[in-house]
Amino acid sequence: MKKIIIIAILSCWMIPTVLIHVQAEEYTNYQEIIFENDEAKLLKEYSSVDYSAYYDQMNKSRFMGWKLLIVTQNEPVEFVSETKLRIFNNGFSTIKHDVELTTKAETKYQISASGSISTSLKGDIKKFKGTLDADIKASVSYAETLTTSESYRFTIIVDPKTYVTIITRGLGEINNGVAKNYFFWIETKRGGWETFSVTTEYYEIVKEKIR
Numbered sequence: 001m002k003k004i005i006i007i008a009i010l011s012c013w014m015i016p017t018v019l020i021h022v023q024a025e026e027y028t029n030y031q032e033i034i035f036e037n038d039e040a041k042l043l044k045e046y047s048s049v050d051y052s053a054y055y056d057q058m059n060k061s062r063f064m065g066w067k068l069l070i071v072t073q074n075e076p077v078e079f080v081s082e083t084k085l086r087i088f089n090n091g092f093s094t095i096k097h098d099v100e101l102t103t104k105a106e107t108k109y110q111i112s113a114s115g116s117i118s119t120s121l122k123g124d125i126k127k128f129k130g131t132l133d134a135d136i137k138a139s140v141s142y143a144e145t146l147t148t149s150e151s152y153r154f155t156i157i158v159d160p161k162t163y164v165t166i167i168t169r170g171l172g173e174i175n176n177g178v179a180k181n182y183f184f185w186i187e188t189k190r191g192g193w194e195t196f197s198v199t200t201e202y203y204e205i206v207k208e209k210i211r
Helices: 048-056 132-139
Strands: 002-005 013-020 032-035 064-089 097-102 109-113 121-122 125-128 150-158 162-183 188-208
Touching: 048 162, 064 097, 064 132, 064 150, 064 188, 097 162, 109 121, 109 125, 125 132, 132 162, 132 188, 150 162, 150 188
Parallel strands: 002 188, 013 097
Antiparallel strands: 032 064, 064 162, 097 150, 109 188, 121 125, 162 188
16 A cells, blocks of 8 residues: 655744544545446445345345355546645734644455344454355455554645645445345345555645635
């Protein structure tokens, strides 16, 4: 995974350093996730009609274990995870902010589930319960990555009557679908599953006029 920082440095009068400690958001709480494929959707966007249609495609039972249906496989997405900072300049002089962003260790592979599919958390690692976790990982591509703490220092220029926003953008991949569990040919569980992997993440500085 790579990180990029976009910075601007100009001469102007100073304002004290702004220190921001960043804790990664769960991808289900991201401000925006956009698929390259317009027909793809997140698990949380599945409707009851979607679930019924997908379950109908799994009409053959099995003796024991999980049966998977992959609906979305390795679909590229762009995302805006969160707004880190917003600085307004209502004055008539240019101002300069020294900013330090500190990111904490975070898991870049995330999952979510619905229905009677359960997840468990061990340390910072979230997994699907039972053998479903291994079944999904054997069926789709994923990147399970932990990043260490990192700090970035840079300077932001805010012109008169403008404001600057620092946001976290990135690229990733989504896999999702539904699953059923059987015990002696009897269905015991059903629900949706989803994995999300971050492939690239960067801070973006956006400057706009105050309206």
